[in-house]
Amino acid sequence: MAAQQFTKAYVSSMSSLKGLETTCEGDETNLTAKIISLQLATDDGAKVTAGKYERVRGVKLGELAFEKYETDVDEQSLKAIHQTKEDSFLFKGQAYVQDNPIKVLVFREKA
């Protein structure tokens, strides 16, 4: 059976990427789910960041780390930096911060 999924719509005027990260961490804990994607969306016409989650039980997920990137070089550099910290790369997506779309890499920090 497929794991239960949830989609949340985050306000596009998040003050910072850190603010979105903290909000997503809160949602992971309250939904008892892990984040699986972030993408640009509209919700009844309003700009939002759609965050998708998948139910996971019995696991302490740990902290998230969101990183903004622009180029492929940035992406590879950030992945390498987090790899040295033994963080796990989860996915890349897009999000609105202060109403501007940005590209985001999402990592799970080593517990």
Added chain:
Amino acid sequence: MRKIQICLLALTTVFATACPKYRPSVDFNNKGSMVNRINDRFRDWQTDYHNALRATPPDLAKAKTARNELIEEALPYIDDAYTDFITDIQRGRDRTNFVADVIELGTSAAVGITNGQRPLHILGIALTAFRGGRRSADLNFYKEQSTPVLILKMDGNRAKVRAVILTRERASVDDYSMGAAISDIVDYYNAGTLVRAFTELQKDTAIQTRQSEDKVLELKGVPITQEAKEPFVALSKSASNVITSLDADLLGADTAKKDAATKRLQKIVAALEKNKDAAAALKNAGVSSKDDGAKLIDALIDIRAAASMVNNNALLDTINQAIVDNK
């Protein structure tokens, strides 16, 4: 017997098929081949080009003319070879594909009857190569579509390079040297190869995939979540840690831990039953503080998720505080 079968197969391959064609014909050993004819013209024009540059003062206009003449004389050779190549792949594909099927079956059979690593290795490589050949030359199944698509792609690739060359021909020899011109001629040739056609098609597909990934998702009626405050997230995490531990205890084999987890969950729910909103949510979930641990933890997880989906942070704070406080 095995040797005879393998030899028969190899000979059939050699005599019944030509090598799959991926590009216009280039024969470096044939004096009259395209490459040699182009090289002859390159040599003559390059001599003129360098003589013009070495003159005192350098004759830049003459060098530019030599460079452009070289390009314009070389390209028709490539065009001729390309035309032959296109004609060949349009005309020859049915025969090639028929033989491809025969060889593929034959090779598989040979792998089946052959013992030892080396014959398997060799045949495996031959099979892979031939499958690659089929893929590039044409696929039986798509024969009505794939060849025209590949030819169109090659035509498009060639036209792009041609446009670049025409633009660069206007530049002086300082900005567009003979070396760069020759590089463009090679690019023009490569643009008319199946390998380049496949590469470009893959790029197109990647771009289309990226565009579809970038497409904005359309949601309807999902409550919009504001930025969370640190204290709310901290309490949520603490409660989540408790829930995770209790969940593990209930699933484990240790009876004492199961009992303790059940008692704690009953205590949490009993505390929540005193709160109007939490009590309503528990009633809605069909649980009470008298229920067993498994039912209670499932209910608490579902209630917290439901509250999170509608951004009911007040209820979440109440539940999470009860989870943390009731030890």
